[in-house]
Amino acid sequence: MKGLLETLVRGLGNGSVYALLALGFVIIYKATRVISFAQPALMLAGAVAVSYLVEVTGFWLAVPLAALMIALLALGIERVCIRPMVGRPVFVVAIITLGVDVVVRVVVNAFIGRDVRQMGDPWGFDQVSLGPLVVQQRWLAMFGVTAVLVALLFAFFRYTRYGLAMRAAAYDQETALAQGVSVGAVFAMSWALAGFLAAIAGMFVGTGQGVEQTSWIIALKALPAIILGGLDSLGGAVVGGLTIGIVESLFQSYQGEYAPWLGQNFAVVSPYVVMLLVLLVRPYGLFGTREVERV
Amino acid sequence: MLDVRNLEVVYDDVMLVLRGVSLTVPRGSIVALLGANGAGKTTLLRALSGLLDVHDGEITKGSITFDGEPIHHLKPAEIVKRGVSQVMEGRRILAELTVEENLRVGGHTAPKDLAANLERVYGLFPVLKRRSKSVAGYLSGGEQQMLAVGRALMAGPKCLLLDEPSLGLAPAMVAQIRDLIVEINKQGTTVLLVEQNATMALAIAGHGYVMETGKIVMDKPAAELLADEDIKEFYLGLGAEGAARSFREVKHYKRRKRWLS
Numbered sequence: 230m231k232g233l234l235e236t237l238v239r240g241l242g243n244g245s246v247y248a249l250l251a252l253g254f255v256i257i258y259k260a261t262r263v264i265s266f267a268q269p270a271l272m273l274a275g276a277v278a279v280s281y282l283v284e285v286t287g288f289w290l291a292v293p294l295a296a297l298m299i300a301l302l303a304l305g306i307e308r309v310c311i312r313p314m315v316g317r318p319v320f321v322v323a324i325i326t327l328g329v330d331v332v333v334r335v336v337v338n339a340f341i342g343r344d345v346r347q348m349g350d351p352w353g354f355d356q357v358s359l360g361p362l363v364v365q366q367r368w369l370a371m372f373g374v375t376a377v378l379v380a381l382l383f384a385f386f387r388y389t390r391y392g393l394a395m396r397a398a399a400y401d402q403e404t405a406l407a408q409g410v411s412v413g414a415v416f417a418m419s420w421a422l423a424g425f426l427a428a429i430a431g432m433f434v435g436t437g438q439g440v441e442q443t444s445w446i447i448a449l450k451a452l453p454a455i456i457l458g459g460l461d462s463l464g465g466a467v468v469g470g471l472t473i474g475i476v477e478s479l480f481q482s483y484q485g486e487y488a489p490w491l492g493q494n495f496a497v498v499s500p501y502v503v504m505l506l507v508l509l510v511r512p513y514g515l516f517g518t519r520e521v522e523r524v
Numbered sequence: 525m526l527d528v529r530n531l532e533v534v535y536d537d538v539m540l541v542l543r544g545v546s547l548t549v550p551r552g553s554i555v556a557l558l559g560a561n562g563a564g565k566t567t568l569l570r571a572l573s574g575l576l577d578v579h580d581g582e583i584t585k586g587s588i589t590f591d592g593e594p595i596h597h598l599k600p601a602e603i604v605k606r607g608v609s610q611v612m613e614g615r616r617i618l619a620e621l622t623v624e625e626n627l628r629v630g631g632h633t634a635p636k637d638l639a640a641n642l643e644r645v646y647g648l649f650p651v652l653k654r655r656s657k658s659v660a661g662y663l664s665g666g667e668q669q670m671l672a673v674g675r676a677l678m679a680g681p682k683c684l685l686l687d688e689p690s691l692g693l694a695p696a697m698v699a700q701i702r703d704l705i706v707e708i709n710k711q712g713t714t715v716l717l718v719e720q721n722a723t724m725a726l727a728i729a730g731h732g733y734v735m736e737t738g739k740i741v742m743d744k745p746a747a748e749l750l751a752d753e754d755i756k757e758f759y760l761g762l763g764a765e766g767a768a769r770s771f772r773e774v775k776h777y778k779r780r781k782r783w784l785s
């Protein structure tokens with residue numbers, strides 16, 4: 230029982246990171262109908278920015294600064310690479326985001342080199358006792374910070390003028406335009422938000438073990454999360470991310486014992502197995518709109 | 525205050541849909557624009573609101589001025605800020621948002637006046653106030669039309685463009701919408717009313733235009749239009765033969781629309 234609960238806490242921690250990344254995908258998708266494959270690069274860039282800034286400003290200032298930097302970077306990418314493509318087939322734009330991802334990662338890799346760069350975070354691999362449980366502090370930090378960010382995000386979409394404008398544009402672009410909403414601004418905000426969230430996720434990916442050139446692969450786990458939650462559902466992205474984190478953590482703890490025939494490290498691929506299963510049963514996800522393509 | 529001169533609009537670079545339309549909407553008036561399906565009424569309103577881009581349409585000739593200033597090259601947001609708001613054909617409610625959220629989206633360009641405009645709209649449409657927290661998709665057709673009009677009013681427009689507000693509504697509801705248009709106009713908003721329900725439109729308009737295949741073919745005070753034999757025949761469905769013909773045409777058009785979609 231104790232082991233199971235500790236496994237769940239780890240799952241919620243890592244799942245929070247997948248949720249942050251998944252939210253970025255969904256926010257961009259809802260605003261622009263494009264799946265942006267540039268999220269891994271933005272995540273990596275965020276982590277690397279923290280690792281450099283931390284030496285100058287200290288950790289607590291480095292994180293928001295890095296997140297703002299990456300939000301600006303995402304804004305620039307949208308302006309230069311995506312905006313001119315408005316009206317082109319969605320598929321073409323998605324390919325362009327793939328190209329952006331590669332280019333940004335090449336540049337970021339130059340700042341990483343062969344090192345493992347540390348975040349200078351206060352948690353490392355330190356543990357803390359929660360009653361009878363002993364868990365790593367960073368899992369709690371991931372979950373707590375994500376909970377706050379998700380709450381802020383939902384309040385933004387619900388109560389603010391621009392949040393409502395983004396929802397309107399996501400539902401019906403022409404209607405939003407007719408109300409005087411600038412759809413360009415909506416595109417830009419969606420990318421900036423996704424960049425901000427990706428940077429925070431990157432920082433958490435780097436806590437404890439640090440980041441290296443290959444760390445971007447972790448961002449791909451947001452894909453099973455959005456397939457599970459539904460491409461166009463913010464709540465789905467959160468639930469999907471947490472679920473993928475928990476599934477992975479369960480496999481990490483118990484697969485060796487109960488299903489050794491699946492081979493070593495099955496946990497690493499378990500999110501993708503879940504994704505395939507979901508695609509077979511409910512291709513639009515648990516919370517997604519059945520017919521995601523709207524005319 | 526709204527002046528359209530020799531407007532030509534082309535879709536997809538090839539389809540000439542408006543062929544030199546001229547029309548004037550004086551300040552404080554209600555002007556009716558009548559015309560059969562496909563005449564180009566909606567296209568004209570799209571041009572006025574800057575929404576042609578969305579449909580691959582383009583103004584190739586002519587001008588639109590509002591309060592003496594050209595507005596045909598402006599973006600939709602800028603046109604709304606100048607004081608021209610459109611209620612699009614088919615209501616276009618944001619069905620997943622609540623009634624109040626729909627209204628707040630309508631007030632996007634006038635955040636400072638949000639509270640005052642909300643109060644005004646709730647005053648005009650008490651039913652929207654009662655249902656302010658309901659999801660808009662659950663409203664009845666008539667309530668959705670009121671929401672669409674209320675949402676456009678949230679921008680505090682000087683000129684309101686209405687595209688077939690009576691479409692698909694029961695007669696009692698049409699009468700209610702008609703009275704509300706009169707009330708909105710009395711409160712100082714100029715109205716350009718696009719309608720196929722000519723009886724309703726001409727009953728409240730001061731002046732009327734009739735459009736056919738992209739051209740204005742008639743332009744008279746509403747009372748004269750109401751008395752005009754041709755209008756009676758084709759738009760009021762009073763001429764015996766005319767009624768049958770247009771009815772068949774309408775049915776045919778609807779069927780075609782269904783095949784195409």
Ligand SMILES: Nc1ncnc2c1ncn2[C@@H]1O[C@H](COP(=O)(O)OP(=O)(O)OP(=O)(O)O)[C@@H](O)[C@H]1O
Binds near residue numbers: 539559568579720
């Ligand atoms: N996006 C578009 N692309 C190409 N042609 C279009 C487009 N929208 C409308 N048209 C064509 O332009 C013409 C005028 O259409 P419009 O919608 O302006 O007419 P309308 O008078 O509003 O008709 P209705 O009474 O059916 O609403 C029609 O022949 C229509 O097929």
Ligand SMILES: [Mg+2]
Binds near residue numbers: 565687
């Ligand atoms: Mg029309």
